[in-house]
Amino acid sequence: MSARDGSDPAARRQDLENRNAALRGQIDGMLSDLRRRTAEIQQKQAEAASRTHEVSSEDGMATATVDASGTLQRLELSPKAFERSTPDRLARTITSLIREATGTAQQALQSEFAGLAETPDLPSIVDGAPMLQDFFSNSPLFTPPDPQAEREERAAAGSSQAAPSRPASPPQVRTAPEDDYDDDFDSFMDDRRRRW
16 A cells, blocks of 8 residues: 555655655755855845946046946036037937947846746645746846947947937837736635645
């Protein structure tokens, strides 16, 4: 007789205790990993909060400094900036500098925190559970400016006297599609409860 056929209560109880102990071990390991990752994230957040990114125009007339999130902290203009440039050209240069610095800061932040976002998924713990990654999109909410493209555009504009102005484009914002994932989750949980 085996513990699985239910005829030996002591063996069945022992089998259940063994499976519970294994599950507790997995959960303890995950909690330990979560505590370690949380401490790493807090340390990296503190380091990132104090970091700034500075970009200067090729002619040295303007310098933009942003914080780790890409928010403009300081804009410096050379005293000769207004003598050596037109208001329109200076405005385009400043805008491009800010976009470059913002893109650099955001790319640095994303690459620094990318490895910390990896976690084990539910199916590795509970058979039949949904993948958490299916509930979240891996694409960012918006695409940060490309620092290299901004530098190249400034260089091209600097080589021609009458640089065409770039049309203002709104930031690319991704919106989540309307769906009923809450209903899907509720039906999943109802199904799991029926099986238990």
